[in-house]
Every structure is written in structure tokens, then in C-alpha cells.
Amino acid sequence: MLDFSLSEEHEDFRKVLKEFSDRELLPNYLANSATTEFPFATLKKMGDLGVLGIGFPERFGGTGEDDPVLLGLATETLAYGDVNLASAPIQVGLVGAQLLHGSDEVQQAYLPRVIAGEINLAIALTEPGSGSDASALRTTATRVPGGWRLSGEKTAISWALSATAALVYAREPGSSRSKGVSCFLVDLASEGVSVRHMRGMGCLVLGWGSINLDSVFVPDSHLVGEEGRGFQVAMNKFDFSRAALGLMCLGAAQQSLEEAAVYATQRETFGKPLSEYQGVTFPLAEHATYVEGARWVCYRALWLRGEGKSHTSLASMGKWWGPLVAKEAIEASMKIFGNLGYSAEFPLQQRFRDVMAYLTADGTAEIQKTIISREIIARGTVSL
Template identity: 45%
Template sequence: MSFGFNESQEMFRREMHNFSQKELAPGAKERAKLDYIPSDVLKKMAGMGLLGFNVPERYGGETIDWVSLGISTEAVGQADFNLSLPTILSAGIGIALQMAPEEVQAQWFPPVVAGETMLSLATTEPGLGSDVANTACRAVRDGTSYILSGEKTSVSLGMQSSACIVFAKTDPTQGARGVTAFLVPLEQERVSRSRILDMGCKPIGRASIFLDNVAVPESHRLGEEGRGFHLVMSQFDTIRVLLGLICMGAAQTSLDEAINYAKQRMAFGKPIGKFEGVSFKIAEAATMIEAGRLLSYRALAMKDAGQFHAKESAMVKWLCPVIAVDVIHNCLLIHGQIGYSEEYPLEQRLRDVMGFELADGTADIMKLIIVREIMGREYLPY
């Protein structure tokens, strides 16, 4: 077994790390207070190709292996947790949008890759979250269009994105097989949006989106009717691993800060790093981050090898946010009273990573996937 990156992945890692630290890390603390992602930063990310992964080359994108995609999202997460979301959203949406006709791809891909606009993705509704197949949002065929109605909520980048992939029921008599995915342009009359005031991840700007009989052309349907659920489950499986690596990036930055602090801060005539109550926390955090990273990159290597990895993805999505919350919490404690203040980025990072305990599936839902894979579907509670 090989546990390292190959030569080109290692070069890519260095390049991504250097760029993220130089261009994205400065100003991260100030940006975390904003309720949008500033366009100049998006443009910088676009310049580095960070918004074009999984997008066809003819639209300015680049197909890279999943391990490299993990490397780039971890590097961005290490510099600025919130900036990693546009990267993974465009990577996920890059796959989904390729199911649309060329003219739709030609309309939406180039501005996304250039950082001029962003797309979002909406499965959650006020009445459902984990139970994605049960969507109440309706899409009714009307000639060559569909009329969409309903409310989506908790949509990351919901206020800032100009189009959203919406999952709606085309056949209400069916469960998962009745769900279809549509690309819905948001800047139109029959769409309204409202911001959700969040405790963290503020620049990601979650929103509710209201669809009041919105006509969506058939060309904006992604895949066949009734295949929307399949799309979320198959393609977005791997995206979960990227969320885990973003958390590991944020945890690593916090640990680096805590190590520096522990070497400088004096108490009882010694640097606090000499006390086991501090140094053991650091040792534990380093170990947990390494475990989370190894599990994540293994899942991505399995994806690259064409292996089924639902169990491994679920393990990552459950474990990495838990590790990050624990590590950042302990790093905050190592900083003592100043760690609790807004002057240091630890309290904000803690609020941010907690969001990823929920986003894209809770720990409970991830454990259900693990149970399904190791015990059998008959041991699911439903």
C-alpha cells in the first residue's frame, strides 16, 4: 500500500498550499464576518483554476484526479474555511451540469470558472432534510417546460448564486424515483430569497429560496426524469470527503497556532508547552488530524481507482467534523482567555466547522450508511 502522494500530486500540493497561504489566508478573519464572498477573492481563486475542477476543458475547466481535488480543498480550508465551499460546489456542480445540453453548459460554465458567478444546490426544505427523497417541491410538465413550486431552505451561497440546482418531485406517486434535478436561474421575478442568520460560516450565506410557479425549460433538466435522487447519492458521495478535508485544514491551522502559542506563552516560569496538560492535547490533536486525513485520502484514492466508497465517504463525513470541533476547541483552551475573544480566529473557526457536522448529511445519517454497508440494508430502521 502507498500512503503518500505521487510526484505530481506533491508538486500540486505545494503549489496549492503556497497560493492559499499567500493569497487567501491574509484577511480570512475579517472576511469571516461578511455575509458574502468578495468578488476579488473569487477572481483570485478562479485564476488558480480552483473554480473549474470537473468542468470540461472546452469551458475553461480541468479534470483532475480526486486525490488532487482533495489536496486543493484541504489547502484552501487551511487558509480560509469559507472559501473552500465555492471550490467544492463548482466541482460537484461541474459533474451535474454536464448532463445539460451544450448550450446550457456554454451559458453557465464559463462565468462560474471565471469566478464571475456561483451556482448553488438545494435539496433541503423546511419539512425535510435528511430524508431527501421525500421532497415536497413540485415540478409539473407544461409543454417544453416544467413549472416548479415550493420552498427550499438552508441553501449555501443561496443569496449570492445566480442559479441553483433544485431537486423537485416530477412524480409524487414515487419516492426516490420521482425526484428530478433542474438548474433554476434565480434572478427572475417568480423567485424570491431570504437570508438565514447563522452562528458561523457567514460568508457562505445560507438562504431560503421560494419558487412561485417558476417556468424552467426542459433543457435545464439535469439527467432523466426521476434520476435526481440517484444524482445526489452517486456523485455527491465523494463531495462529502472534500468537506472532511476542509475540516482537517481548519483543524491543522488551529493546531499550528496552538503549537506556536504553547512555545511562547509562559506560566509558572516555563513555556506552557512543557506541561503535559498542554503538550498531550497537541499530540492528540496531531494524531486525530492525521487519522482524518488518511481516511479521507484513502476514500478519494478508492474513487480514483473506480472502487465503491460509500462506507469510507460516510466515515469521513462523520469523523472529520467531529475531530475538527474537538481539536479547535482544545486549541482555543490552550490559548486561555484570549482564545475566547474575537481577536483570535479560533472561536470563529469553531462555529464554522460545527456547520459541517450538519451540512451534506448529519453524523446519524452517515452512521446509517456505514451500518447499511457493514451489516446489511435489513438493519436500517426504515
């Protein structure tokens, strides 16, 4: 028998986060979105709620039990208030899952502080010549006594401006594709590291930027995972982040639709509220349907991950469809508000610009469709 209900624990946590989102995040969303200064005080409050430690060992301050659905629920609920800060559980989830493959020194130095919301860590994978084809990266890691020397450029890195350190992916000179790529934890205060801001049309507070490495020394203890296998570890983690990012965007869309519905009951034209016109209510109904459908694709992917079952294809479905559905729902909400929807004094236009980033971040729709179609073709080949 199918059961789509949340557990009592999940529902209680959702209520706590919804109250936090309404009280702490939504009123400050526009102000936070207008600056690159990261609100660490708010991040610390998120850490205190336990939202950054989902699935991590208790000895580091985590919840102990791996629960992908709970992480998705947290991300969606926080996005009602601030779609940018809602990405924090996903970022910490990606970073932390990889740090668990690192040395005791690295784990003890960084994991408790990341889970507590005291510091940010960035993931430096994308390069100017390797976006979706991340295995084509050119940053090199050359063996030297006691460690490595890293040289190269990383670009379009979220959290770059506010991060204390970054997980940097670099290859052994002479290697090709994914072979020979290792992951290193690099202190961004190290000699030879420079960070530059890249201003985008949204997500300003996430500190999007480039990281340049000029013969940066990284000690042996800061190798994360097995040498030459960093790329495979990173790709495995993206299956959960893609579904969670879809839910994050859909949370912002749901908040926008609800705001538009309230406005439609208050705004009158030709002597009647907007809510009495099908030209207003039908788009609300249509986009609410799309949002609900996309939500369950994402949640099913996360549920399958929690069950240890294959979910790569569904995660990719949630990643390409979720942000698209969200963008279109927010756009429809802006139209209902009329000229106010375009006004910088209201959050709709900001959500629209912030959600747009996830049409490409973590893999474009075309990349996700390639992943999905490969699985479809593979099934067809087996059945012949």
C-alpha cells in the first residue's frame, strides 16, 4: 500500500522550520539578496536548529541518521522564506559527505564548525573550459615532499566570497578525463590563492566567484578520499543535491503562488476582486498542479536514495523540471501582481532571478535529459 504522508517527526520538524522561515528569513530576504555580505548570524541559527547536520555523525554535531527526505523537506521549507539561504543544507550536505572521506585532522577541524553554521566551505569543481563536462578540468595537482602543489582556475563557484576553505578538484599532470582527479581541502587564506567576485543577475549573497590557485601547497592530510578517485565521489553526491535543489526552487514557487492568491482576493478591478476572473485563477490552478507534480518527483528520488535504491534518473528529472516549473510559476505570480510584480520592493522579481540560476547550476536541463535518456535506452536494449 502506498503512503505519501510524512512521519510525525518529519511533520514536527517542518512546522519548526516553517515558523523560522516566516519569522527570520522572509522579512530579510530582499535585504540579504542585495549584498555579498553573508549573514552568518542567520546561518548559526540554522545550525542551532539542526538543519545543517542532517545525516552526519553525532560526534560532529549531526543528527546521526541519514535521511534524504528530511533534508529535502528542510530545503523546501526554508526556501519559502529565502531561496538563497535554503541552499545551505544542500551545500553542507555535499561538503560534509565528502569530508567524511578525509583525514581525522580535516574532519575534526571543519565538520563541527560547518554543521554549527560557523563557517562556509565552497566546492571548486567548475572551470572556464569545463562546465557540464567537469571531467575535462585542467587544474593540476603535482606531487611534492609532504603534499601537492595545485595550480589552475575555478569559476562560477558558489560561496567563494564567504568560504573559509574549498574542496578543490585537481588532476595529476598527464592524466585525462575523470582518471587521476583527486579532491583537496584548500584553506582560501593560503599563499597563492586569490578569489574574485563574479556578479550575476541573482544569488548575490551566495558570493559567486572565481578561485585562482598559483602553486598552492596542500599537505598530505588535506587529501579528501582516495588519490585519483575524487571525481567519482563527487558525482555520487550530486544525485541527492539535484533532487534537493529542485525542491528548493519549488519552495520559492509555492510561496510566490500563495502570495499571488492573497493579492488576487484583495485587488479589485471593474468592481470585482481579481480572484473572480478565470484569467487569474486558472493560471494559479495550472502552476499549482505543475509544482505539486514536480515536488513528488523530487521526493521520490530522495526516498529511493534513503532506501538504497537507484535514483539517478529521477534526481535528474527533479533537477531539470523543478527549476523550470518554479521559474514559470513565479513568472505567472508576477503577472497577477501587475506592475507590482516587477517592483524591486516586492520579493517576486528577486525569486525569479535567483531561481533562474538553477536552470544551469549543478548541470543544465540538457545534461539531465542526457542522463535520463541513457537509462531509458539501456532499459530498451535489455528488453530486446
